[in-house]
Amino acid sequence: MHTVSISHVAQHVGEEVKIKGWVYNKRSSGSLFFLIIRDGTGFIQAIVAKDEVSDKDFQGCDGLTQESSLVVCGVIKADKRAPGGYELLVTRIRPLQIAEEYPVSLKKHGVDFLMDQRHLWLRTPRQAAILRIRHEIISGIRDFFDNRGFILIDAPILTPSSCEGTTTLFSTDYFDSTAYLSQSGQLYMEAAAMALGKVYCFGPTFRAEKSKTRRHLTEFWMVEPEMAWVDLDGNMELQEELVSHTVQRVLEERKKDLETIQRDIGRLKDIKPPFPRISYDEAVECLNKNGVQFEWGNDFGGGDETVLAEQFELPVFVHRYPSNIKAFYMKPDPVRPEICLSADLLAPEGYGEIIGGGQRIDDLETIMRRIKEHSLPEEAYTWYTDLRRYGSVPHSGFGLGIERAVAWICGLDHIRETIPFPRLMNRIYP
RNA sequence: UCCCUGGUAGCUCAAUGGCAGAGCAACCGGCUGUUAACCGGUGGGUUGUAGGUUCGAAUCCUACCCAGGGAGCCA
Structure with a gap:
């Protein structure tokens, strides 16, 4: 399985690929996790469904924090509901490092704080x-x-x-x-x-x-x-x-x-x-x-x-x-x-x-x-x-x-x- | 160097002389399609620092520190 950059996912629809990146945001809904993953070239939504991955992988998602680094494998799918139009149906997920509480949230910040960060x-x-x-x-x-x-x-x-x-x-x-x-x-x-x-x-x-x-x-x-x-x-x-x-x-x-x-x-x-x-x-x-x-x-x-x-x-x-x-x-x-x-x-x-x-x-x-x-x-x-x-x-x-x-x-x-x-x-x- | 504005929870802000507050983040729980997700709960404070006024100061006064915007100077 080869690694693809997120900017090129459109050329790999239907293929199982590997993406190496960071967690930009996480949402969950019982037996689903929505991970927004970034790799420096773009952003993609990864879907982790309870039935599609091992129990260990699924439970691991609970501990993922903003900016944790990880390697995910999955199938690229076009989906209108996904931001960007494509999403990754995850088959395997390997966290590399769980990030500490991240200072820069997705909410508003002041200039002084952002400049220090x-x-x-x-x-x-x-x-x-x-x-x-x-x-x-x-x-x-x-x-x-x-x-x-x-x-x-x-x-x-x-x-x-x-x-x-x-x-x-x-x-x-x-x-x-x-x-x-x-x-x-x-x-x-x-x-x-x-x-x-x-x-x-x-x-x-x-x-x-x-x-x-x-x-x-x-x-x-x-x-x-x-x-x-x-x-x-x-x-x-x-x-x-x-x-x-x-x-x-x-x-x-x-x-x-x-x-x-x-x-x-x-x-x-x-x-x-x-x-x-x-x-x-x-x-x-x-x-x-x-x-x-x-x-x-x-x-x-x-x-x-x-x-x-x-x-x-x-x-x-x-x-x-x-x-x-x-x-x-x-x-x-x-x-x-x-x-x-x-x-x-x-x-x-x-x-x-x-x-x-x-x-x-x-x-x-x-x-x-x-x-x-x-x-x-x-x-x-x-x-x-x-x-x-x-x-x-x-x-x-x-x-x-x-x-x-x-x-x-x-x-x-x-x-x-x-x-x-x-x-x-x-x-x-x- | 000078002028103006500001400094309250990790972050963004509210409280203008009378009990220190909210949203987000964190933590615990719930939810099978979320879109900065949502719902319920928990913890979180030397109000920039030092003085002063007052029965009482985040709030008023003085000095200082830090930041932002501008002037001068320049790309």
Whole structure:
């Protein structure tokens, strides 16, 4: 008798099979037990009838508790009364371990409790569905780049100093000096792009900011492509293709999981290029027209981003921000040096910035001036400025926040559910 | 760091100055098609912590701790 996964039971109707899993729920009715069994791929109702199994097996069912592990044998049958449409008529049942009283019940729980039980919370249908969608998003992104000739380059996680010199970094002891956990692989990707043309990194990112909002984690994952010979327009084109490809892939491959989490997929279906593009100037005008007091030169807050995104059905690019609210390496606009060739992509439905990127400064004099203006330690950036000494070319790139993308595509109201074990300002357990 | 809200049984909540309560979970019993099954029964409490006001505090006051939401900062 061979083991089948619950997701494949439809192909085994009438056969006697083995299922290895856990008890999700149990109901009994005198001489019948209804066990809802899960195996990580799905859920199936198992019927244990007194007349169909040994007395020992039947009595054993009485002691089964929520999340007990077991191996059951039985015949797959289609039945309208069963949740999912199929059920298992049990012939043999072997408990492996009887679970202790399980903390996470099928009833309602509060966030604090669930976060403390995150290792067990992952077993619930909703959390498992989100993690499968996260996997699909990640694999969709990797396939997108791999199929377009990008080379995966792993950026270092331990770094000697800040990449951008602004945000708060986590520090750690590094022999007799201090190292910092990476907040971006971008500068290293610029070096790699000059070696290999089109590259990307995909790794964790760390920010020690004391942010307590539904959009922030202290540890999150980011994909950062970087391309030689590509300008701002080419950069935005790649972004809209990447985002559309990823959304369509999830719609095709994870329909069932989207149903499980009750995501309204109406607006996701239309996510296809081209995305609207507005300049920072136009965005400021748009905010003022919508009753938001906003002054040219400031950066957008969460609320401002939502107002802007609400004007469009699709994700929207906001490009050409003032240079002094962006990172030091953003290339100034040749006709208006006070603004730069940067672009952020704002997701619809209030999910905010999911991509930040732009064209980089490729001129040695300009990059040296910007490093001085930002009071960055010049020696630490020698390798970076070397890229402008030895065959500099126009180049662009961006960073896509995986968790924010997952939150948007899944329609979640908090980023903490998008990652298996979230790290927040005041939470590092489990 | 600042602002707002909250903390009562394992979990989710009620009790607003006067006997500490319910549903679920656990345990015992019943039921041959249940759908977060249902029905009957049992056990379960330092009301976040420390002070204070009061004849009397879960309830009012002060400080602290913890959590949630937001601001700033950011993807």
